Amino acid sequence: MIRLNAVVKQYGLNPVLRGVDLAVEQGEFVTLVGPNGAGKSTLLSIIATLLRPSSGEVTVGGWRLPEQAARVRRHIGLVSHHSLLYRDLTAAENLAFFARLYRLDDADDRVAGALRQVGLLARQRDPVGTFSRGMIQRLTIARATLHEPDVLLLDEPYTGLDQEATALLDDLLRAETARGRTILMITHDLAHGLGLADRLAILYGGRIARETKRDDINPAAVYDLYTDVTMGE
């Protein structure tokens, strides 16, 4: 579903990505971890069509980026630690706005269904600015999945969440996985990263330094693996 081949991204003379190779299969949940400045968000922005790679090949669903970005956009949903929501609009108004942008049929039903799914139907008429961080993140998931994307991109979705909100987000992501969505998640949280994912990839030095399947590693050993990679073994 997602293929990256020798992807390089430079800002001026400063290379952030130095040749990333990564493949995420349809329905797979891959977690990408790495230290600050490793280029995780840059990589996600390239896949989300927000940035152009300096060189290399990127395809999503078989469409090449950036040439076929317009086709890819309908098939991706983005969740980041920013809500990507208007704080002055209500929960329902925010989702209705994005339903219009995606030209969704039966938008009202979809909006109500999405709000029900994330447990915010009772708060649909409240402005987002009055929501807690956890509620905002649930609404963010609803926004990102409103158009039923094939690929869900998550950029540090756990930032600022308390334990209860984290557990709720875990449940929502499990539900998305069960629906067969392809998910690529960036996180600093190794425990969550491995707990939900089928595969863990470590981005370090602008490249994928290590990949491992969840079944191939003892959860207790994931910290050692990460430390080995990022501290130079």
Next chain:
Amino acid sequence: MNEFWAAVWAVVWKDLQIEGRTRQTVSVMVMFSLATIIMFNFALGMAVNVNLSAGRDVAPALFWAIVLLAAILGLNRSLALDRENQVFDALLIAPIPRTALYVGKVISVTLFTLLLDAILVVLFTVFFNQPFYLPVVLLVVVLGTVGYVIVGVLITSMTIQSRTREVLLPVLLLPVSLPLVLPAAMATATYIASAMSGEASWALVQAPVLLVIAYDLLMLGVGLFAYQFVVES
């Protein structure tokens, strides 16, 4: 084409919803305009009728100066809304032509500024006792406002991410809008003066009005072409 206008309408309706709820854009522009008019009234000695004719002579120029400066406040406020919580990223990954975002924002900011224009027309008619309500003057005001917002949205999109955007926007926008403002102010002053002497004629303002229309069309073309590159950078 329907897809394009559906996206434009979605953007406009969203901006109107937010403004309807917060009233932050138009109210800021109106408060600034009121303060400026009152300040100039005192500065010109009109408050004590020391030099009433001086106030009348500068009224058209003052009208346009206030519109230009107040619109800068509106542009900054309106475009900053889309940058809060990184909502603009969600707009950029939506499957819509990016020019629809530009046209939608031009329409909504134009509506806000035209509302300000309407208030200013009344205030200037009352405070300066000049016929700003004449149809030809209103036509010039509408055409000048549309052109100013067309170029304003484009330049604000470039400066909005800058920490110095409040300074950068007027520094870039005012010189670029000079070819618009000169004929617009000239047409306004000429027509009002001729109307007050009973010699109003379309022929007197035809040339500057055509210049304003030409500027509007030229800048609309530039905006539609350049916007996608501006937002991608």
